[in-house]
Amino acid sequence: MAKMVLLAAHVSLAANNLSDYTRKAELTVEVEDKDVTTYASLGWKEVLGGLKSGELSLEFLQDVAATKIDSLMWPLLGTVVPFVVRLDTAPVSASNPQWSGSVLINGWNPIEGGVGDEASVSVGYPTSGAVVRAVA
Template sequence: MAKMVLLAAYVSIGGNDLSSYTRKGEVSVEVEDKDVTTYASLGWKEVLGGLKSGSLGLEFLQDVAATKIDSIMWPLLGTVVPFVVRLDQSAVSASNPEWSGNVLINGWNPIEGSVGDEASVSVEYPTSGAVTRAVA
């Protein structure tokens, strides 16, 4: 099995390349399990997949200067925007897949941290619609 270290991931939200601010990223998707157990199941639970959902979790290093992360994210609050994430900034390929879709920017934490901490912002946005995986 190949091993990998994340060194140069690519993160875009609303068409803005935010890779230079991002230090942690997570795309997660899941499917509801729907219980379809009947007496014919002979005491075994049976399930089928229901609605799919996902989220995009990110940790940014904060920068409030004009044209930086805070001024990019603040106007997006309350909107649904496209996102793109890759494990590496190089072109999309079988060895560098791309996950994309839309997320609702449902919050922004302009100030986080304690005395002596780096200024960072942690967010988790729900997906809206399908999340796709592309290899070319």
């Protein structure tokens, strides 16, 4: 079994490469389970897949200087923007797939942390529409 260490993941929001600020990225996708159990199920629960949804969770190191991450993210608040994530910055391939779609920028935490902490921002954005996996 191959093993992998994340060293150079690629994260882009609204066509802005935010990899230099990102220290954690997590894309989760799930499908609702809909109960379709009937008496004919003989006591066993039966389910079908319903609506799909996802979330892009990110942790950034904050930078409030002009043209840095805070000035890029603040104007996006309340908008749906495209995202792209890859496990590595290398080109998209069968061994480096890319996931893309759109997310709603539904929050931004300009200040987060305590005395002596690094200035970081943790966010979780719901996907809007399909999430696509590409290998080329």
